Structure formats: structure tokens, C-alpha cells
Amino acid sequence: RAYTFKFRDEWIGSKKPEWFHYFLCGWKGAIRRLNIPPKGMKVLVHGTIPTGAGLSSSSSLVCAAALITIVLYSGRSFDIISKVEFAEMCAEVERFVGVEGGGMDQAIEVLANEGSAMLINFNPLRFLPVTLPENALFAVIHTGEALNKATTSQYNERVVECRLAAQIMAKICKFKDWRDIRTLGEFANRMRKTPQEMISIVDELLHFPVYTKDNALFLLGITNGIFDETILSANTQHMETFKLVQRAKHVYTEAERVRQFHEACKIGDVKEMGKLMSDSHISCKELFECSCDKLDEVVEKCLRNGALGARLTGAGWGGCVVALFDIKKPDLEVLFWSRPAGGIEWMKC
Secondary structure (H helix, E strand, C coil): CCCCCCCCCCCCCCCCCCHHHHHHHHHHHHHHHHCCCCCCCCCCCCCCCCCCCCCCHHHHHHHHHHHHHHHHHHCCCCCCCCHHHHHHHHHHHHHHHCCCCCCHHHHHHHHCCCCCEEEEECCCCEEEEECCCCCEEEEEEECCCCCCCCCCCHHHHHHHHHHHHHHHHHHHCCCCCHHHCCCHHHHHHHHCCCHHHHHHHHHHHCCCCCEEHHHHHHHHCCCHHHHHHHCCCHHHCCCCEECHHHHHHHHHHHHHHHHHHHHHHHHCCHHHHHHHHHHHHHHHHHCCCCCCHHHHHHHHHHHHCCCCEEEECCCCCCCEEEEEEECCCCCCCCCCCCCCCCCCCCCCC
16 A cells, blocks of 8 residues: 655654554654764665564564664765674664554564574664574464454563562562663563562562552552553553553563573584473563464464474464474474575665
């Protein structure tokens, strides 16, 4: 579908994003980075990634738009901005559509090494190529149920709950700058604890299965207005209850599973990799509550049909499942497979 944007209109983002708004995110980030006035361009956008599938179609468009804008405006690419800076910029500007994303999608799209998986850490952004076992085959299966996370509030609700959990625990621990702690990862770093150690700290500091807004106001010692302004986001102003224990435990156990998955990759233990994937899905379903009936159904079908493990991918509430199979399985039929691709580049045709 065609879309025309006129420069006389200052684009400040969208609360109901359509596909072209993601292009504008990348475009705006690029011209802001270059610090130059905009000029016209005609662009044809084509892609084969299904939308709302948890496969980062929106982030890929943001990254593509940012890179092509830099190239068209300056004639240069990653010699004027590093790939790390570019990934961080794309993560930041995608928030113009109202989603408080964390930057994982943009990081892998920009920094990926051909043939490798990638272990990614943040604050600061760091990445490490990971060689997958030769007998590990990952199948990506679309459930047929799509979700646009920018048009619903579920994703941002989880961000709010994680932020609130981090700040309440930081306040209980008497950190004077608790307001500056915005993620559970930042709180763990301040505590100088591993994700595994943080699980017991959650049990020690957070006692209720559900916290009310009044509970949070009392514990933080702030007003309702400050809470709405600094903790809630535009599309989460309706929230009155918060499952802080469940969300925090998911985040810390998931971080520990990532560490264990990396170790399993090093020694080629595909069975352990599969178990960790299935454990992750259970946590997504029961603690983070970002699964759905269709995702659970596809995961179960994969496990019944020989998968070593399976989990949802992306934000959840629809989209795709990733399942792990042992390529040495005797009755496994593979129609085609591909290897992990490299990160974003531009080509002159």
C-alpha cells in the first residue's frame, strides 16, 4: 500500500502504527543522527517476513529504513556509524510507535555473523558469536495467529511490571537513586548478583502474588501522578494490579537459562538445549503469561513428534514457535534448511 509523507509535517510518532510508521522510525533516527534537513526520496519496500509473527518484521524495517536513509543522504554507511551505535539507534527510535522494546531484535539484525547464533548483552551492548552443534536443527513454525504488539498493551504491561519490581526492590534495599533503576537487569547489576542469586532475593523482598497500585504508591512513597508519569507508559495508564514476583522470577530464570544454553552449545549437548527451551516456554506461559492457546498447542505437537524442545519466540501472544530437533534422528524428514545469515548490509544494484 502506497504512503506519502510531507516534510512540512513534523512526525512525532504514532499510537496506532501502520507498516510505514516503522519506516519513518528508521528514517527519523537517521536524519537525526546525521543532523541534516530531510530531502525527498522514493522507496519501494518488499519483504517476506510474516507480520505479527514474532520474527522481527517491524524491527527489520526500521533498520532497513535507517540504513538506506544514511546511504542516500551521505553516500556512506558503517564507516560513519558503527554497527553497535546503529543497532542502539534503531532500538531507540522504534519506540516512536509506542513499544518499549529492549533492543534484542535490532542487535541481531545488525550484528549477526553468518553461520552463528549470537549471545547478546546490554548496558553496554555486547555480543559474542555462538557456534551451534552440527546436529542441532531448529524449525520455525507459524501458529497462524498473529499479534501486533504495537497496537495492544500486553507487551508494555510486562515492561511496566518489570520496571516496578526493580524499583520497589531497589527502594526496599535503600538505594537513593532507585528512580534511575529501570530494569531488573540494572537492579541485579547494582546488587552484584547473578541471575540465579537474584531468584532468592525476589522471594526475600517481594511477598505478594499481586500488588495493587496503592501497594506500590505506599512502598515507593510517591503520588499517583508521579507513578502514572514515570512508571506507566501511554497505553498502560489503566493498570491497577501488578504481578511483580512472577515477572521478576521469569526474567531472572530466563537469564540463567540463556547462560546454561550457551554452555550446552559449547559441549554440543542438544538434549540439554531442548530441555532449556521447553522450560523457557513453561516460564513464558506460567510466570510471564505471554503465551496463548495456539502457541501451547504447537509446542505440544512438536514435543509429541520428536522435538527435543520447543518454545514461543518473539513477544508472544501469537506468532511462531521454534523447535529443536536432532538432525541424526532416523525418521526425520527435512524439506530444506538454511544457515544463520549475516547482519544488515546495503547493496547497489
